[in-house]
Amino acid sequence: MSKDTADRWIADHAGDLSAWCARIFDYGEPAWREYRSAEWYVARLREEGFEVEEGSAGMPTAFCARWSQGDGPMIGMYAEYDAVPANCQAPVPWEAPREGLGPLAAGHTDPHSALGMGALAGVLATKAAMQAHGIPGGLQITGEPAEKVRGSKPLHAAAGYYDGLAAMLSWHPFYMLPLCNTVRWDTHCGAAYAFVYRFRCEAPQTWMQGGEGAPPIPQSHSDVRAPGANDALVMMYQMGRSLRESMLPHRGGWSVSEAILSTGQATADNLPARQADLQYLMRVPDLQMAEQITAQLDRLAEHVAQVTGCTVEKIWVSKSRPGLPNHTLAELAWEALQDVGAPDYSTEALDLARQVQTACGAEATDDPLIPECTRLIAPQEAEAILRRDLPPAQLNSTSDDYTDMCWHAPTARIYIGRPALRGGPYPPWAMNALGGIPQLIDPSVQTAGRVLSRTALRLLTDETARATCWTEFEERRAANPIPPLADYPAPVDLPWPEYVTTARGRHWHIPG
Known part of the structure; x- marks a missing residue:
């Protein structure tokens, strides 16, 4: 079966995915300045046979990569790779910035290093299965910089990069309960x-000056x-x-x-x-x-x-x-997630999590991760919990710019568990470290890749499912259409913080 082929690709390349994820984590580049990260993705995708447009929609650190064989639907996924200033953390179970940097440099918090690598795993595993089984169609993966300021997706949307897709698959490492190992149902993210x-x-x-004709003030510092x-x-x-x-x-x-x-x-x-x-x-x-x-x-x-x-x-x-739901596609993604299951953590990974607990001054527990990391929750159940604190008239909640994709193609929003510690509260470095230590974050990347590839292969091979997704998409979009809003150029010339290379080496820099 094609999904088995995709699974084998991920298993065979587990070491590569781990090393690649660690590299992007180590780059730790902030919004609009993700030069090394974007360059790495472009080179990797070209090696995999994708046609890659660099600097898409006028954004120097964005890209759009496409691959196809024969006539068929095009499925979209995307990578994010921007980090957050003042969150520099090494992938170790104690507080320490990455080598050669201070704690105020940028680091991955969500982490987008894993988000991008999970999407890449899903795309490349799907491609391998399509080639092995002669499945016609195509794949698109966009590089989306500056998510932390909701930067790239409105610009890509306005420039038409999501037009023509049969579906868009969005995933994110879990960041709030109950959205862990589940799929969003009705209440998608809001506007920003x-x-x-x-x-x-x-x-x-x-x-x-007192007004027109008043004498000028002498130009003296006093x-x-x-x-x-x-x-x-x-x-x-x-x-x-x-x-x-x-x-x-x-x-x-x-x-x-x-x-x-x-x-x-x-x-x-x-x-x-x-x-x-x-x-x-x-x-x-x-x-x-x-x-x-x-x-x-x-x-x-x-x-x-x-x-x-x-x-x-x-x-x-x-x-x-704001986002637009698609129950049909959410059900397909949920079926794939149930088939794959939640991330599974090794004895070594759990021991490292306990070391983080101890380094934070907490007591190490037998099971250091919250139970939600390793169990599934049905989309409708998560929806009911999410709605408890929201007014009935509020249709959207929280914020993420994947929502702009929802207006151009049926979109599923998938959440995969990432390691989170029991107890606390814990300092920010602890969560950042858990997102960079390979033994702890690799299960999230591999699980995401398997879920994304299964969902993509189902869409590529099931014409009825695609048509049902599209019918629901058109009905929801027509009920309250919102065209693209981005009528401005990419704000890349603002003084965003960045890394600079001088005679003293590579340093974190806040421009003036």
């Missing part, structure tokens, strides 16, 4: 908007000047937080997060800071809520700019749509 306000103090000398960009940033940050409760009604789950991208480039001199960038990322159930918060922040930014003698520019990072 992200943008940067860039405050510039370009004419500080005009701050004290004269009063505009407050400048740093004051604008601080004022925007503080007022935005103090007014947050007035931006939306107190119902449903929503959040707004800030990140300071630069700090004004001021020296120790008494000159006003010339530029400062403040990023907002909002996670909301629907687009109406996103537009409401955006309007409030826009109004506030304009007033702050006036008060501090600055101008303000708004730079879009993401406009991501």
Whole structure:
């Protein structure tokens, strides 16, 4: 059977998958700066016979790879590989940054290193089975940078990269209960908007002018000047937080997060800071809520700019749509997950987990992982638990930009268990280490690959299943159509943190 062939491919390449996953984990590159990671995927896929477009949709660290044999449906999957600043952790059961770096460098938290490798395993195992059994059709895998700021998928969607797919298979290492070893049912992730306000103090000398025709202020360091960009940033940050409760009604789950991208480039001199960038990322159930918060922040930014003698520019990072369910495809993925089962952890893996518990000052337990890591939960049961804390009218919850794919092809969202410790609370490094130690994360990668390949092979060979998925997709999309929202270029020129190579070696760098 074709699924057995796919399983054998994964078993035969278990060592390769482990080494590849460890490499991406070690790269630990953050949003929009995943140069080595993207380069590795492009080279690997070309070696496997895929035609690869680099820099897809204007994103230097994105790609789109396709392979096909004969006429048939095209199944899509995707890799993510961005890491998170200030989460640098080595794949060891104690707190330690990766070699040559400090703890404030980027590291994988979810981990996307495993997410991308599980998708690659699924694609290559499916390809091997298609070749061995003469199954017509094709496979597409896109490289999706900057997921942590919801960056690439809205841009890929707007550029048509998901059009023409028979289905899209999305998987993620579990990050919240009850979504562990299951498939999302009705309540998919919600909308997300992200943008940067860039405050510039370009004419500080005009701050004290009384109006048209007023004499200029002498250009002396001791004269009063505009407050400048740093004051604008601080004022925007503080007022935005103090007014947050007035931006939306107190119902449903929503959040707004800030990140300071630069700090004004001021020296120790008494000159006003010339530029400062403040990023907002909002996670909301629907687009109406996103537009409401955006309007409030826009109004506030304009007033702050006036008060501090600055101008303000708004730079879009993401406009991501809420998700769209597809029960037919979710059932197919759930059948595959039941066939494969949850990840299984070796004695060595469990011993390493106990070492992490001990290093955190906790007591090592006989069974160090939470029970959800190794058992399945039916999608409908997980849905019922998820809905307990949500208002009945709220259709979407939490945030991830796979949702943009849902509007172009039937999409299944699969969650595979990853190691999580009993007890706690534990410091962030512990979860990051568990996501990098091969003995603990490899079971997630292999399980994901097997589930994805089974689901893909079912779609490739079952015309009735494909047609049923597509009929449901068209009906749901037609009920409330939302076109692509990304009407902005990839924000790759913002001062995102990155690694740089100097005469002193490779270092973590926060640009100014």
